[in-house]
Amino acid sequence: MTSVVVAGAGSIGSLLAAHLAQVADVTVLTRREEHAAALREQGLRVSGRGDFTARLGATADPAALPRDAELAILACKSTGLDPLAARLEGMLAAATVMTIQNGLGAEEIVAAHGDWPLLSAVTFMSGTRHGDAHVEYVLDTATWIGPYRGTTEADARRVAELIEAGGLRAEAFPDLRPAQWSKLIFNATVNGVAALTGLPHDFHFAQTGEVSDLGHLVRGLVDEGKAVAAAAGVELHDDPWEMNVLATQRGHRHFPSMLEDVEARRPTEVELINGALVREAGRCRVPAPLQTALYRLVKAREASYSE
Amino acid sequence: MGCGAVGSLFAANLSLLEDVEVWAFDLNELHMAAVNRDGLRLSGAGDVVGRPRATSDPAAIPPCDFGIVATKAMHTEAAIAATAHAFADGGFVATVQNGLGNEETIAGHADRVIRGTTFPAGKLLEPGHVQWDVKGDTTFGPYDERTPLADVERLADACTRAGMPADAVEDARGPQWRKVIFNASTNPIGALTGLTHGRVCERPDLRALVTGLVDEGKAVAAAQGIELDADPEELIDHAAKPEVAYGHKASMLQDVEARRQTEVDYLNGGIVRFGAEHGVPTPLNAAIQALVKGVEASWMQS
Numbered sequence: 001m002t003s004v005v006v007a008g009a010g011s012i013g014s015l016l017a018a019h020l021a022q023v024a025d026v027t028v029l030t031r032r033e034e035h036a037a038a039l040r041e042q043g044l045r046v047s048g049r050g051d052f053t054a055r056l057g058a059t060a061d062p063a064a065l066p067r068d069a070e071l072a073i074l075a076c077k078s079t080g081l082d083p084l085a086a087r088l089e090g091m092l093a094a095a096t097v098m099t100i101q102n103g104l105g106a107e108e109i110v111a112a113h114g115d116w117p118l119l120s121a122v123t124f125m126s127g128t129r130h131g132d133a134h135v136e137y138v139l140d141t142a143t144w145i146g147p148y149r150g151t152t153e154a155d156a157r158r159v160a161e162l163i164e165a166g167g168l169r170a171e172a173f174p175d176l177r178p179a180q181w182s183k184l185i186f187n188a189t190v191n192g193v194a195a196l197t198g199l200p201h202d203f204h205f206a207q208t209g210e211v212s213d214l215g216h217l218v219r220g221l222v223d224e225g226k227a228v229a230a231a232a233g234v235e236l237h238d239d240p241w242e243m244n245v246l247a248t249q250r251g252h253r254h255f256p257s258m259l260e261d262v263e264a265r266r267p268t269e270v271e272l273i274n275g276a277l278v279r280e281a282g283r284c285r286v287p288a289p290l291q292t293a294l295y296r297l298v299k300a301r302e303a304s305y306s307e
Numbered sequence: 308m309g310c311g312a313v314g315s316l317f318a319a320n321l322s323l324l325e326d327v328e329v330w331a332f333d334l335n336e337l338h339m340a341a342v343n344r345d346g347l348r349l350s351g352a353g354d355v356v357g358r359p360r361a362t363s364d365p366a367a368i369p370p371c372d373f374g375i376v377a378t379k380a381m382h383t384e385a386a387i388a389a390t391a392h393a394f395a396d397g398g399f400v401a402t403v404q405n406g407l408g409n410e411e412t413i414a415g416h417a418d419r420v421i422r423g424t425t426f427p428a429g430k431l432l433e434p435g436h437v438q439w440d441v442k443g444d445t446t447f448g449p450y451d452e453r454t455p456l457a458d459v460e461r462l463a464d465a466c467t468r469a470g471m472p473a474d475a476v477e478d479a480r481g482p483q484w485r486k487v488i489f490n491a492s493t494n495p496i497g498a499l500t501g502l503t504h505g506r507v508c509e510r511p512d513l514r515a516l517v518t519g520l521v522d523e524g525k526a527v528a529a530a531q532g533i534e535l536d537a538d539p540e541e542l543i544d545h546a547a548k549p550e551v552a553y554g555h556k557a558s559m560l561q562d563v564e565a566r567r568q569t570e571v572d573y574l575n576g577g578i579v580r581f582g583a584e585h586g587v588p589t590p591l592n593a594a595i596q597a598l599v600k601g602v603e604a605s606w607m608q609s
Contacts, residue, residue: 193598193601196499196598196602197601197602197605198602199601199604199608200608202608204601204604211579211583212572212579212593212597212600213597213600214597214600214604216593216597217593217597217598220590220594289590289591290590290591293594293595294594296510296513296515296516297496297499297513297598299510299512300496300500300502300513301499301500301501303500303502303506304500304502304506307501307502307503307506
C-alpha cells in the first residue's frame with residue numbers, strides 16, 4: 001500500500017488521515033506526544049458523515065516518520081506551517097509534499113525548507129474535532145489539487161484518486177490558481193468580516209436591503225479581490241460573491257476559523273489570507289482600500305489580546 | 308430632555324441661576340425620584356447640588372422658553388415627540404448631542420431649533436449623582452432662519468453664567484463637524500479592535516486608516532461649505548498623548564463591551580448620508596458603519 005504522512009491533525013488533517021487510512025499506510029505527525037499516543041492506542045474515530053474508527057500510525061518525532069512515504073500532506077494551520085516545514089528539513093526524501101492551507105503563499109514557505117516535489121491543494125470540506133482521537137465530518141465538499149513545483153496534473157490526479165478511494169471528495173486541476181484565488185477572495189472577505197463583527201457566516205453577509213447592510217460591504221470587498229485577481233492574470237474558477245450567497249443559503253450558520261480564533265484570542269490566519277491579498281494588490285498596483293482596512297483591523301484586533 | 312451625564316451637567320448647573328427654572332425629563336424613574344428627593348449632585352470637575360424639577364412624565368412639563376435635548380442620538384425622535392408640546396408656544400429647542408441629524412429630527416416636531424455641540428463629559432454614578440469628568444465649551448447656533456441669533460445668545464449667556472461656558476455663533480456646523488469627524492474616525496476603530504485611543508494611533512497602518520476616514524469627513528464638510536474650527540487630525544494626535552487620553556477606551560468600545568446599541572448610524576452613517584446628498588464618496592465610513600452594525604446584529608443571535 002502507498003505510504004502517506006499527514007502532518008498536523010486538526011480537523012482537516014484528521015479527516016484526511018482517517019479516510020486515507022482506509023486505502024493507504026498512514027502515519028500522522030502531531031505536535032504533542034500525548035496526541036500521537038491517543039491516536040496509536042484508540043485509533044481515529046470519524047462521526048457525522050462517516051462512522052468508523054481508523055487504525056493508523058502516529059508520532060510527534062519527525063525522525064520516526066517512514067522513510068518510504070510517497071506523499072506527505074501538511075495540514076496544519078498557516079500560522080504553524082513554517083515551523084512544521086523546518087522540522088521536516090532533510091526528511092521524507094521520497095515524498096511529494098502537498099500544502100492545503102487557506103490563503104496564498106503556503107507553497108513558497110515549504111519550498112524554502114526542502115526540494116521536495118510540491119502539490120497545491122485547497123479544501124472546502126469541514127469538520128469539528130471532539131478531542132485528540134475523534135473528528136466529526138461536517139461538510140463533504142471537495143478538495144482541489146494542482147501541480148506546483150516538479151509535479152504534473154497526473155500527479156495531482158493520482159492523489160485525488162487516492163483521497164476519493166478513501167471516501168472523501170477530491171478533484172485534480174491543471175492549474176490550481178483559479179480555484180485558490182476564488183477561495184482566497186472568499187476567505188479574506190467572509191473570515192475578516194466575521195472576525196470583526198462576531199457574526200457567523202449567515203444571511204447578513206448577503207443582505208443588501210438597507211444602505212448600511214453588510215452585503216454591500218461584502219460585495220465591495222469581493223469586487224476589490226476580483227480586480228486584484230484580474231490584474232494578477234488569474235481567471236477565477238468561481239465568483240466569490242456567488243460562493244458567499246450560496247453558503248449563506250445552506251441554512252446552517254458556519255463559524256469561520258478566523259472568528260473562532262479571535263474569540264479564543266489566538267493568532268489568526270490573517271497574514272496568508274488578507275495579508276496575501278493586500279500584498280498582491282500592491283504588487284499589481286490595484287487599489288484595494290476596503291481589503292486594506294479589513295486587514296489592518298484584524299491585525300489590530302490580534303494586537304488587542306494584550307490589553 | 309435626556310438627563311444622563313451630559314443632560315445632568317446642564318440641568319444641575321442651570322438650576323443654580325435665580326432667573327432660570329429648570330425641568331429635568333428622563334425615563335429613568337429612579338434617577339428622577341432621587342433628584343426630586345435629594346437634588347441633582349455633580350462631583351469631580353465641579354461640585355454642585357442642583358435643584359431642578361424632575362419628571363418621567365412628559366405631560367408634567369409646562370410651556371418652556373428653551374429645551375436642551377441630551378439623549379443618545381437614537382432616542383431623539385422619541386424624546387422630542389413626547390415633549391414638543393412644551394415648546395409649541397414659541398420655545399426654542401437646542402441639541403447638545405453627538406452625531407449628525409439630530410437637528411433635522413427635532414425640527415420635525417419643533418419650529419425653532421438650535422444646533423449645539425458640547426465637550427463636557429461625565430457619567431451617571433447612581434440615581435441623583437453624576438460624576439463630572441471634564442469641563443469644556445459648548446457652541447450654539449441657529450439651525451435655520453426661524454431662530455434669531457439673539458435668542459441663541461440668551462441660551463448661551465445662561466449656560467455661561469451657570470458655569471457651562473457657551474458661545475453663540477451664526478454657523479455652528481464647524482465645531483459640530485469637527486467633533487463628528489473626530490468621533491467617527493476613532494471611536495469605531497476602538498470598538499472594532501478593542502484598542503485604546505493611544506494604541507490605535509501608535510500603529511502606523513491603523514493611524515492611516517483613521518486618516519482615510521478623516522479625509523472623507525473633511526471632504527463632505529467642505530462640499531457643504533462648512534469650515535472646521537480645528538483640524539481633527541491634530542486633535543486626534545493630541546488625545547493620543549500619554550497625559551491626555553492614551554489609555555481612554557472610546558465610548559463606542561464601552562458600548563460594544565456592554566452590548567449597548569452604538570451611535571454609529573449618527574456618526575459614520577451621518578457622514579455617509581450627507582456625502583451621498585452632496586455627491587462625495589465615503590466608502591471607508593460606509594464600511595466601518597456596516598461592520599459596527601454587524602457587531603450589533605451579532606448580539607441578537609447568541
